[in-house]
Amino acid sequence: MHGAPLPPDAPDPRDWLLYRGYGALLAASGVVTALVSYQVSELSAMPARFLPVEALSAGTGVPLVLTRAGQDIPPVLAGIDAFLPAATAQDWPMRVIEVPDGQHSFDILNPGPQSEAAVLAARDAVLELLATT
Template sequence: MQNSILQTQFVLSPPAAPVERRGAVDLHLPSRAGSHPAVVVVHGVPLPPGVGDPREWPIYRGYGAFLAEQGVVAALPSLPVETPADLPVAAEQLRAAVEQVRADPRVDPDRLVLWFFSGSGLLLGDWLRDPPSWLCGLAATYPLLAPLPGWVVDARFRPVDALDAAADIPPLVLTRAGRDRPEVVAATDAFMAVATRRGTPVRLVDVPDGRHGFDMLDHTEQSRDAVRTARDAVLTMLSADRSRS
C-alpha cells in the first residue's frame, strides 16, 4: 500500500516549491518574500496501515506546489489517525496546526482557507458550526460528509447535521467525483440538499467520470480541469470580502 501511494503521481506537474518542515506541519512556500494568504491542506483520514506520512505523498506535495505557485503558503499538517475513534485527537491537532500556521510571519493570519480531502471531510463540522472571523472559506474534495456504515463517531463529526444547524456559514467549495463509492455520493447529495434548502451557496465542481482520488488516479483533462477550477475557487475566497450575512 505504501509503495502504491508513493508512486501514484498528482495529475498536474507544478514546479516544486521550497518546503520547510516545522514539527507536524510542512510549509510549501511561494518564491517571493512577504506576507501571504494560506491554505491548510488536510489529508484523508483514517490512514490505512503502512502508508507512511501523507506529507510525503506525491498528491499532497503536488497540491502544496500547485498553491505555492500562485503566491499562497500551503500548509500540510500530519494527522496520524488510524481509526474513526481518533477523530477528536485529529480535530485538536488540526486546530493546533492552524494556529501554528497563522503565527508564521510569512502568513497573513486573516487570510486562510481549510481544504479537506476524503475522510478528513468529517472534520468540517467544527468549522461549519463556529467559523472564526479570519476564516475565508472551506473547500472539500471527494469528502466524506457522513460516517461510513459501522463507524461510531461523535455527533460533531457529522457535517451534514452541522450545516443544517450552522448560523454563520463560510463560503464553501465542494468537488464531487461522479464515480465515488455510493456511501460518499449519498452523503454529498444529503449535504447539497441541506445547502439548497437553506439557500447556502456552494461552489460545486463536478468530475463526472472521476473516481475517489481522481486527482491521482485519473490522469485526464477532466481531472486536471477540476483541480484547477477548485484551486481558482479557493484563490477567489482568499481575495474576497470576508463579511458574511
Template sequence: MATHRFVVPVVPTDRERHGVLDVYRPAPETGTGAGTEAAVRSAKPAVVFVHGGPLPANASPTPRDSPLFGGYCSLAAASGAVGVMFDHRFHSLEQRADAADDVAEAVGAARRLPGVDPDRVALWFFSGAGLLAAEWLDAPPPWLRCIAATYPVLAPGPDRELEARFRPIEALSATSGLPVLLTRVGRERPEFATGVEAFVAAAEEHDVALDIIDVPEGRHGFDMLDHSDASRGAVTEAMAWVIGKLAPGRTSAPEGR
C-alpha cells in the same frame, strides 16, 4: 498508501519542515523592501490540506510524503499561497477525536509561521477527512476564509452514529456565510455519494454559499487516478477558487464566531 502521480503537472516546490508541518512557500518577491511593514505586506495566505482516512498507522509513504499532497502544496505555492501539509492520527474511526485535535493544532501552528498572514487561511479536506470539517463549518473563525472538500465523506454510514463534532451535514445550519467548495465525482462510491447528496440538499436548505465543481467521469481519488483534461481542469479550478477567497480584503464568517 499507494503512490500515484498528481494529475496536474507542477514544478515541485522545496518544502520546509517545521515540526509536524511541511511548508511550501511561493517564490520570493523582489522589491518588497525590508522591515516590519514590508514583512506584513508580503505575508502570504495559507492553504492547509487535510488528508483522508482512516489510514493505517504504518502507511508508507505517509500523506505528507505522498506525490499527491506534494503536488497540491506545490500548486498552492505556485498560485501565491503557502501550502501546508501534515499527518494526523485518523487511523480508525475511533481515533476521530485525535485526528480532529491534530487538525486544530496544525492550523494553529500554520497561522504562527513566519511569512503567513494569520487572517487569511483556507482549509481543504479530502475523502474521509470530510467528517473532520464539521466543527469548522459549525463555528468558523473570522480568519477562516473558506473550506474546500474534494470527494469528501460527509456521513459515517447507516450503521454509525457520531457526535455533532463529526456531522458536517448538520453543521451547515451554522456556517454563517462561509464560502464552501465541493468537488464532486460522478463515479463516487455509493456509500459516499449518499452523504454528498444530503450535504448539497442541506446547503440549499440553509442558504450556504456552496459552489460545486463536478467531475462526471471522475472516481474517488480522481486527482491521482484519472489523468485526463477533466481531472486537471477540476483541480486547477478548485485551486483558483480557493486562492480567490484568500485575496486581501475578503471576509468570510462574521466577527465574533
C-alpha cells in the same frame, strides 16, 4: 481533507506528493494551505460527529470547495447529496467541482485532462472564494 479510508500502515497524507503538489499550486497563487490528517481504516469506523452536514450548524461559514466524483463510493455520494442542499439553504460560501466520470481518488488513479481540469478548477474556486469572502 484527504479521503478515507486508509490502510492502518499508510503514510501520513501530509507527506504525499499529491497534497504537497496542491500546496505548491496554491502557494504559487499566494495562498497558505493546511491539510487535515486523520486515520480511518474503514468508513464504518468514522465517528458520527464526522458527518459534514452536521458540522454546518456549528461552523462559521468558512468558504468551501467540494469536488464531487460522479463514480465515487455510495456512502461518500450520499454524504455529498445530504450536505449540498443543507449548505445551500444556509448560504454557505461554496463552490462544487463536478467530475462526472471520476472515481474516488480520481486525481491519483486517473491522471489526465479531466483530472487536471478539476484540480485547476478547484484552485480557481479557492482563489475566487478567498477574494469574495
